[in-house]
Amino acid sequence: MPIIPYCVLLSSAVLPEIVTGVQERPVQRLEHGDISALYSEIQQSAGAPGEAAQAGMAFQSVVQQAFGASVVIPFRFPTLLQDLAELSAHLAEKHDLYASALARLQGKAQMETRITPRMPVPSASSPSLQGSPAAPPASGTDYLKQKQAEGGRLRGLADEIRNAAASTVLDWCIRNVGDGLRCYALIRHDAAREFKQHLVNIKPDPTLQVIITGPWPPSEFVEQS
Amino acid sequence: MASTPDYMVLGEDGDHEISLLEILDHVLNAGVVIHGSLVISLAGVDLVYVGLNVILTSVETALRNLDQRQAAALLGNKPKR
Numbered sequence: 001m002p003i004i005p006y007c008v009l010l011s012s013a014v015l016p017e018i019v020t021g022v023q024e025r026p027v028q029r030l031e032h033g034d035i036s037a038l039y040s041e042i043q044q045s046a047g048a049p050g051e052a053a054q055a056g057m058a059f060q061s062v063v064q065q066a067f068g069a070s071v072v073i074p075f076r077f078p079t080l081l082q083d084l085a086e087l088s089a090h091l092a093e094k095h096d097l098y099a100s101a102l103a104r105l106q107g108k109a110q111m112e113t114r115i116t117p118r119m120p121v122p123s124a125s126s127p128s129l130q131g132s133p134a135a136p137p138a139s140g141t142d143y144l145k146q147k148q149a150e151g152g153r154l155r156g157l158a159d160e161i162r163n164a165a166a167s168t169v170l171d172w173c174i175r176n177v178g179d180g181l182r183c184y185a186l187i188r189h190d191a192a193r194e195f196k197q198h199l200v201n202i203k204p205d206p207t208l209q210v211i212i213t214g215p216w217p218p219s220e221f222v223e224q225s
Numbered sequence: 226m227a228s229t230p231d232y233m234v235l236g237e238d239g240d241h242e243i244s245l246l247e248i249l250d251h252v253l254n255a256g257v258v259i260h261g262s263l264v265i266s267l268a269g270v271d272l273v274y275v276g277l278n279v280i281l282t283s284v285e286t287a288l289r290n291l292d293q294r295q296a297a298a299l300l301g302n303k304p305k306r
Contacts, residue, residue: 056249076256203236210235219255
C-alpha cells in the first residue's frame with residue numbers, strides 16, 4: 001500500500017497524539033534506531049478538485065504538531081512511496097545525515113523570506129511605465145540590463161534583511177526561484193518574533209514585495225554548508 | 226514550543242494569519258526530496274509532479290468557488306490587525 005511520509009525525527013521525541021493526517025488516515029511511526037519517521041498509508045485517488053489542497057493542509061498540520069514537540073525534518077509534499085520497505089530503506093541510507101542534523105538543529109527553526117518583483121500597474125497619473133524599472137524592455141540588451149538591475153535590487157534587499165536581523169540569524173541561505181529569491185534564516189525556535197521585530201523598520205523598494213513566514217522546521221539546513 | 230507560522234509583509238504593519246496559499250506554497254517548496262527509484266510513477270509520470278499539478282489545479286478551483294472577499298482573504302489581502 002502506498003504511503004506518504006511526513007517527517008523524520010528523533011526516536012526519543014515524545015509527541016502529542018496526532019490522530020489523523022492525509023485522507024484522515026492514521027499517523028504512524030516507523031522507528032529506525034535513534035531516528036523515526038511519521039507516515040500514513042493512503043489510497044491513490046482520482047484527485048477530485050480540492051482534494052490535493054486538503055491533503056497539503058493535512059500534511060502541514062501533522063508536521064506542525066510534531067514540530068511543536070521536537071525538531072523535525074519534513075519531506076517535500078507530496079512525496080509518495082510504494083510501501084513501508086521503501087521508507088525503511090531511505091532511513092537506512094540517510095541515517096547518519098538525519099541523525100546528525102536532528103541533533104544539530106534541536107531547538108531551531110527557519111524563517112522564510114520571499115522577495116519578488118511587484119507587477120507594474122499603470123495609474124491615471126502615470127499611465128506609461130516608460131523609463132521606469134518596470135517598463136517593458138525595448139531590446140534584448142535592455143532586457144538583460146533590466147534583469148541584472150532587478151537581481152541587484154533583490155540581493156541588496158536580502159542583504160539588508162539579513163543584516164537587520166543578524167543578532168538572531170544562526171545561518172542563512174538563498175535560493176533563486178523563478179523571478180525572485182527565497183531566503184532562509186536559521187534561528188532559535190523561540191526567536192521568531194524577535195527576528196520579525198528587527199525588520200519592521202525596513203521599507204523595501206516599492207517595486208519589490210517581501211513576504212516573511214515562519215517559524216517552520218529547519219529543512220533548508222539539513223545539509224551543512 | 227508550538228509557534229504557529231504566520232506571515233508578515235515588509236512595509237506593512239502587523240502580522241497576518243497565514244493563508245491557505247502560503248501554507249501550500251511552503252509544503253510544495255520546502256522539505257527533503259527523495260529521488261530516484263523511491264518516487265513511484267503512474268503511466269510514466271512521476272507522481273510527485275502529478276501531485277504538484279493536482280495541487281495547483283485544486284487551489285485554482287478552490288479559489289474560483291470562493292466569493293471575491295474570501296478569495297482576497299486567502300491571497301493575504303486581509304485587514305491589518
